[in-house]
Amino acid sequence: MDELASGIWQAVKLIGTLDPEVRSIALFSLQVSGLALLLAAITGIPYGIWLAFSRFPGRKILIGFTYAGMAFPTVVVGLIVFLLLSHNGPLGFLGWLFTPFGIIAAQFLIGFPVVASLTMAAILGLNPEMRLQLQSLGATRVQISITLLREAKVAMIVAMAAAFGRVVTEVGAVIIVGGNIAGSTRVLTTAIVLETRKGDFDSAIALGVILLMISFSINLIATRLQGKALAR
Amino acid sequence: MTKINEQLLNRLSRVALSLTLVFFLLTLVFSGCALKPERSLVLATTTSTYDSGLLEFILPAFEDQHNTKVKVVAVGTGQALALAARGDADVVLVHAPDLEEEFVQKGFGVQRTFIMYNDFVILGPSNDPANIRRSPDATNAFRRIASTQSTFVSRGDESGTHIKERVIWALAGVESPEKDNWYLSLGQGMGSSLNVANEKHAYILSDRGTFLSRGASNLAMLTEGDPLLFNPYHFMIVNPDKFNNVQMELGQLLLDFLISAETQEKIRSFGVDRFGQILFNPASPDL
Numbered sequence: 256m257d258e259l260a261s262g263i264w265q266a267v268k269l270i271g272t273l274d275p276e277v278r279s280i281a282l283f284s285l286q287v288s289g290l291a292l293l294l295a296a297i298t299g300i301p302y303g304i305w306l307a308f309s310r311f312p313g314r315k316i317l318i319g320f321t322y323a324g325m326a327f328p329t330v331v332v333g334l335i336v337f338l339l340l341s342h343n344g345p346l347g348f349l350g351w352l353f354t355p356f357g358i359i360a361a362q363f364l365i366g367f368p369v370v371a372s373l374t375m376a377a378i379l380g381l382n383p384e385m386r387l388q389l390q391s392l393g394a395t396r397v398q399i400s401i402t403l404l405r406e407a408k409v410a411m412i413v414a415m416a417a418a419f420g421r422v423v424t425e426v427g428a429v430i431i432v433g434g435n436i437a438g439s440t441r442v443l444t445t446a447i448v449l450e451t452r453k454g455d456f457d458s459a460i461a462l463g464v465i466l467l468m469i470s471f472s473i474n475l476i477a478t479r480l481q482g483k484a485l486a487r
Numbered sequence: 488m489t490k491i492n493e494q495l496l497n498r499l500s501r502v503a504l505s506l507t508l509v510f511f512l513l514t515l516v517f518s519g520c521a522l523k524p525e526r527s528l529v530l531a532t533t534t535s536t537y538d539s540g541l542l543e544f545i546l547p548a549f550e551d552q553h554n555t556k557v558k559v560v561a562v563g564t565g566q567a568l569a570l571a572a573r574g575d576a577d578v579v580l581v582h583a584p585d586l587e588e589e590f591v592q593k594g595f596g597v598q599r600t601f602i603m604y605n606d607f608v609i610l611g612p613s614n615d616p617a618n619i620r621r622s623p624d625a626t627n628a629f630r631r632i633a634s635t636q637s638t639f640v641s642r643g644d645e646s647g648t649h650i651k652e653r654v655i656w657a658l659a660g661v662e663s664p665e666k667d668n669w670y671l672s673l674g675q676g677m678g679s680s681l682n683v684a685n686e687k688h689a690y691i692l693s694d695r696g697t698f699l700s701r702g703a704s705n706l707a708m709l710t711e712g713d714p715l716l717f718n719p720y721h722f723m724i725v726n727p728d729k730f731n732n733v734q735m736e737l738g739q740l741l742l743d744f745l746i747s748a749e750t751q752e753k754i755r756s757f758g759v760d761r762f763g764q765i766l767f768n769p770a771s772p773d774l
Contacts, residue, residue: 293508341573341574342575343573343574343575350732352575436558439556451678451679452534454678454701479500480501482500
């Protein structure tokens, strides 16, 4: 309990003094996770919508694979990305191993199935009449999609929050692909592993508290955005 | 809350979120641009050199002098050499002479240079159930640990420490201790392994540097000084003939830096005021 208390006190100090190292690690974590999430959203949302409305043989199998992506062990994703980006590997020419780009790539692959599956579920949860009505009104596919997404706002925000959660808490893949390099590929989660390894439990707890605070704030904003829709 | 306030708050949240997203995108794009002209090289090294804090102590001088970022990937010696053998590192700093020689023989490493040394120590619970404090050397100590079946924590990660440990077990005539349940093979770095050994009040082979800088409240230094426990660190540049992406000149600059009199003295001074003893001895004989 002593350790926990001193860890929390350490967290207060680090945040209060805006400790530069912690600040840069936190900022960097948000940047890579944010970018990965953005890429996952740009690709995952259209894919999820398409999957909801598509009709073709093998559709169920594709849906199954997309769902499976959500439970795919993230450390294995890290291993696969490492082998792809290694200089020996097929994408070695990119030089992304041990760089932020490698981390973003791994986190994108982790977040994409979550966004896609939950988007599809959100759309399928809507009244099927709605799409027909919009089509009969002459709306374009983009207009239909935007309107449906608005209607499914609550579920969509949950989708993004879930994807964000999976992405920002990832440790294994980020260590394997990023190398936990001080000043360039260290994020909050991997920094916690390092501090624990070094026996610096105070610092580890402090970083954990900061990560919790960030997660909590983002989810609070998400709840706010769901706003009136929740009150219904 | 009145309706207007709620709407305002919603809109503010939305604006705040969009602005934050835009801000983040911009910063990463700009920092990406800023990073490009800066030179960097990847140093694959052991957790013992990194976790002790030595590299953080000596590298900034190099980075400032040459405007080069040294990207340190701290893993076990085995993994460091494996990364280098795939061309994913430019230089290595490791401590497993047999593996290093193999590495050079296979043509993966060049310019193998002795940089510094320290020693391994055998740690264990203060009450010392295997009574190794009495034994004069490491081999004997390990023999006693095996015969009393005392809990022993192993790095188990093909690190320099793990390899030395295997050598001692072999000399002690203990075959495949991994199959015994008093032997815990972790597959983790020195710091983590010390954590576990500390929790379990177990015996463990550690390098002196990490033990001193990390500390282990439940463990004491029971055996030291045996010549078998000598622990030399060597630096190698990955062979540029094998991988065209290797930063040969930067690697050469780092090598020259490490063996310079200034750096060698800095290595020797590391941690002396905090721990009252030398953690890493410089290779240079005249110091």
